[in-house]
Amino acid sequence: MSTPLLSLKGINKSFGPVHVLKDVDLDVYPGQVTALVGDNGAGKSTLIKCIAGIYTPESGEVIFAGQKVTIDGPRAATALGIEIVYQDLALCDNLDIVHNMFLGREEKKGVTLNETSMESLARKTLDGLNVRTVKSIRQTVSSLSGGQRQTVAIARAVLWNSKVVVLDEPTAALGVAQTEQVLNLVRRLADKGLAVVLISHNLNDIFQVADNIAALYLGKMAGQVKKSDVTTNQVIELITTGKSEGVTK
Amino acid sequence: MTTQPVLEKETLKGAGANYLSRVKAGDIGSLPAVLGLVSLIAVFGAMSEYFLTNRNFANLITQAAPVMVIAMGLVFVLLLGEIDLSAGYASGVCGAVLVLLVTNHGWSWYSALGASIVIGALLGTLIGTLVSRLGIPSFVVTLAAFLAFQGVLLLLAGEGGTIPIADKTILAVENSNLTPTQGWILWAVTSALYVVGGLNRINSRRRAGLVVELTQLWAMKTVALLIITGGAVFELNQERGLSATNSTKGVPIVAPLILVILVAGTFLLSKTAFGRHIYAVGGNAEAARRAGINVKRVRTIAFVLCSSLAAVAGMLFASRMNSISPSTGGSSTLLYAVGAAVIGGVSLFGGKGRMRDAILGGLVVAVIDNGMGLLGYGAGIQFLVTGAVLLVSAGVDAVSRRGALTN
Numbered sequence: 274m275s276t277p278l279l280s281l282k283g284i285n286k287s288f289g290p291v292h293v294l295k296d297v298d299l300d301v302y303p304g305q306v307t308a309l310v311g312d313n314g315a316g317k318s319t320l321i322k323c324i325a326g327i328y329t330p331e332s333g334e335v336i337f338a339g340q341k342v343t344i345d346g347p348r349a350a351t352a353l354g355i356e357i358v359y360q361d362l363a364l365c366d367n368l369d370i371v372h373n374m375f376l377g378r379e380e381k382k383g384v385t386l387n388e389t390s391m392e393s394l395a396r397k398t399l400d401g402l403n404v405r406t407v408k409s410i411r412q413t414v415s416s417l418s419g420g421q422r423q424t425v426a427i428a429r430a431v432l433w434n435s436k437v438v439v440l441d442e443p444t445a446a447l448g449v450a451q452t453e454q455v456l457n458l459v460r461r462l463a464d465k466g467l468a469v470v471l472i473s474h475n476l477n478d479i480f481q482v483a484d485n486i487a488a489l490y491l492g493k494m495a496g497q498v499k500k501s502d503v504t505t506n507q508v509i510e511l512i513t514t515g516k517s518e519g520v521t522k
Numbered sequence: 523m524t525t526q527p528v529l530e531k532e533t534l535k536g537a538g539a540n541y542l543s544r545v546k547a548g549d550i551g552s553l554p555a556v557l558g559l560v561s562l563i564a565v566f567g568a569m570s571e572y573f574l575t576n577r578n579f580a581n582l583i584t585q586a587a588p589v590m591v592i593a594m595g596l597v598f599v600l601l602l603g604e605i606d607l608s609a610g611y612a613s614g615v616c617g618a619v620l621v622l623l624v625t626n627h628g629w630s631w632y633s634a635l636g637a638s639i640v641i642g643a644l645l646g647t648l649i650g651t652l653v654s655r656l657g658i659p660s661f662v663v664t665l666a667a668f669l670a671f672q673g674v675l676l677l678l679a680g681e682g683g684t685i686p687i688a689d690k691t692i693l694a695v696e697n698s699n700l701t702p703t704q705g706w707i708l709w710a711v712t713s714a715l716y717v718v719g720g721l722n723r724i725n726s727r728r729r730a731g732l733v734v735e736l737t738q739l740w741a742m743k744t745v746a747l748l749i750i751t752g753g754a755v756f757e758l759n760q761e762r763g764l765s766a767t768n769s770t771k772g773v774p775i776v777a778p779l780i781l782v783i784l785v786a787g788t789f790l791l792s793k794t795a796f797g798r799h800i801y802a803v804g805g806n807a808e809a810a811r812r813a814g815i816n817v818k819r820v821r822t823i824a825f826v827l828c829s830s831l832a833a834v835a836g837m838l839f840a841s842r843m844n845s846i847s848p849s850t851g852g853s854s855t856l857l858y859a860v861g862a863a864v865i866g867g868v869s870l871f872g873g874k875g876r877m878r879d880a881i882l883g884g885l886v887v888a889v890i891d892n893g894m895g896l897l898g899y900g901a902g903i904q905f906l907v908t909g910a911v912l913l914v915s916a917g918v919d920a921v922s923r924r925g926a927l928t929n
Contacts, residue, residue: 348814363812365805367873368798376802377813385793389730396732409733 311489420451490515586888595831603872614851617836642833650825699772
């Protein structure tokens, strides 16, 4: 494997007496989809919140592009080029697609918003991702389907020349056709050279798009393996028991 | 492979169908207010011969002005999904400060007005801070402020109760008119700016290769707007004095003041990042926070704007009544203002509404008030009808929202 773009080493995080993350290591490679799996309560959300800068780990190192960094807030993560697409999407229903994509980072001309440049850039980003399902990018998000909303959220994350995109269960609430669309989009992100972290419960999805798989078990990293080296059953064992015959950490 | 943005060839028919489907989907905008206003005017016009006279038209504008200004301030707060019950008495308190400074302390009208707006901004800062930093529901904070401001107003007005004001400039705002020429200049300049601004927007979008609003449709809307406003200026410029010696004609001075607040507020809401953030916080506060928007700051500023505009309304009350009394801004003022915003199309759930909705709704409320008064109905019936109209518009808001959600 090439050198990881983002590398977590020995991350620990507790909430009071609950030790949620125990010496967790994770490597995220550019141009690859790294699937993060684990049962409910395994610590997946806590781990990505550490990457997003929402939680600060008690100990452990974060290495980004070869440099040791501290991510002490959402803005620090954004500055590094790390974007998170949350499960509940964090879109404003009452705003249109362009407004949502630029929310909090509006382009301005003097004091006024530069609507034409934002709209052009939004259009270009969606075209670059081969998104054709959205008819008008001036329609409000409330009128979009689940898959389209997910697409907008992902497009927002890549708008900023981001390097790492973390997707929290992007297909959880979607139908078959829409899941397919979103998974294709996830694959295209990695093919464009981004480092993608995909959190999912759906092993079919993971085996379809992931390059390597990291399994958390009760707050410990049970193993990070190449997809080609494992079978579905071995991944299930990692998720449910924390170990599997023939899988080396 | 890249796709060129398709320049959709829209037709008038297509635009009409689009609008219909939007209405069906629950995005009704100001349609109920416009229909309501037209039918109310028709009914009152048929029932009272005085209702459609120039004199009553001018009277209607000055009558509606203070409530409209409070309603425009409330738009900022309502867009966040919050409420400010204290805006009415805030206008009373600020009006009292203005009148006291001018009448008892000999301040000039402009420094007194400035001071009263600063007081309004401070009251708004207090309310906004309590709501956004401590997280007390705005309903409770402003209900407390509603009582407290009523007390402050009583203390300021003192035992006698009424503080008169004789300053010519302040009194002119609600009681004098522009000359007919000034009225036409105002109309021509505003119309020219409106047309140039619209053409500019269309051209810059066309240059950037974006989908352009149907020019034909824009032209029709603009011409309609110019005819309506031009007609209003023409009517107001007719003689409406009661006697030959006392000539009264022209656009009331308060009209350009309202226009300025409307334009400034619309600019702030639709053209600046701050305005966009207000809509975002009202639509999904958590999404706004994650996008890096300082939600607490946005909330606080919205309350500051609301109370500051209430201070301007306080000046209008002082001008209209020639005085400030302990009941200024009390009684039905606040509910009329909230009603005006909601009737105009501002959603009580936050995230939806525009500045001009407050004007439109303010006109509906004023027409009901004025028309029922002319027909000889007492205050009891007027309150009943206004309450019913407010309930109906809040109901329309809730139902259309449900329609939008289930789609």
